[in-house]
Amino acid sequence: MEAGGLADSLLSGACVLFTLGMFSTGLSDLKHMRMTRSVDSVQFLPFLTTDVNNLSWLSYGALKGNGTLIVVNAVGAVLQTLYILVYLHYCHRKRAVLLQTAILLGVLVLGFGYFWLLVPDLETRLQQLGLFCSVFTISMYLSPLADLAKVIQSKSTQRLSFSLTIATLLSSASWTLYGFRLNDPYIVVPNLPGILTSFIRLWLFWKYSPRARQELSVSTSLREFT
Numbered sequence: 001m002e003a004g005g006l007a008d009s010l011l012s013g014a015c016v017l018f019t020l021g022m023f024s025t026g027l028s029d030l031k032h033m034r035m036t037r038s039v040d041s042v043q044f045l046p047f048l049t050t051d052v053n054n055l056s057w058l059s060y061g062a063l064k065g066n067g068t069l070i071v072v073n074a075v076g077a078v079l080q081t082l083y084i085l086v087y088l089h090y091c092h093r094k095r096a097v098l099l100q101t102a103i104l105l106g107v108l109v110l111g112f113g114y115f116w117l118l119v120p121d122l123e124t125r126l127q128q129l130g131l132f133c134s135v136f137t138i139s140m141y142l143s144p145l146a147d148l149a150k151v152i153q154s155k156s157t158q159r160l161s162f163s164l165t166i167a168t169l170l171s172s173a174s175w176t177l178y179g180f181r182l183n184d185p186y187i188v189v190p191n192l193p194g195i196l197t198s199f200i201r202l203w204l205f206w207k208y209s210p211r212a213r214q215e216l217s218v219s220t221s222l223r224e225f226t
Contacts, residue, residue: 008181012068014174022167023050023076026083039091047087048101049140051080052108056133059112060186063126068178130186137190141172141197148200157208160201169198 029042054077061069084101091097111132119125151157172194179187 011178015178018170018174019072022171023079025164033090047083060129060133134186134190141193151204155208157205165201
């Protein structure tokens with residue numbers, strides 16, 4: 001096998017492995033919902049937006065004829081749909097959840113109708129769909145910034161998941177490299193914020209680790225004593 005083909009295969013495998021690892025972090029929420037028979041402390045919107053994101057990238061992958069995009073996002077869509085169904089089963093406020101789902105799915109259907117019916121040129125359709133997927137993915141990566149601000153205010157990383165942070169970093173990095181190999185900016189650009197926000201989270205884990213908080217507390221006590 002040539003070096004270029006081997007590199008593409010390794011990058012493709014890394015994208016599949018790390019991204020499915022990132023999607024599987026939701027299994028802990030699934031287990032929590034089944035054990036407690038409730039959705040307490042479990043957020044619904046990330047499941048829904050990730051599902052829509054998977055379906056959008058699945059369409060882009062099918063249009064582009066890229067097997068890696070198709071496999072990853074097909075499995076991701078199945079997993080997110082499973083999380084959504086379990087959430088609906090244990091949720092008491094089903095009307096609000098169903099309304100959110102219907103609105104977002106309605107937007108998705110309208111978008112698909114536009115791309116597949118009103119944009120006949122294949123290359124134009126691919127570019128516009130890629131742009132939509134990129135913008136949607138960037139908004140997903142930037143949306144938790146409010147939570148990061150709360151972490152800084154509370155000086156606690158309790159609301160952050162370390163395993164999800166590592167999985168997101170590895171997944172975003174592998175997709176960025178894969179996008180460079182394909183010379184596809186629609187894959188490269190949206191994954192850069194994922195790398196950035198992951199490093200910010202890792203810095204917060206380091207800064208507000210139990211040892212760091214203990215040292216900060218001792219330092220504060222010494223200043224007050226003197």
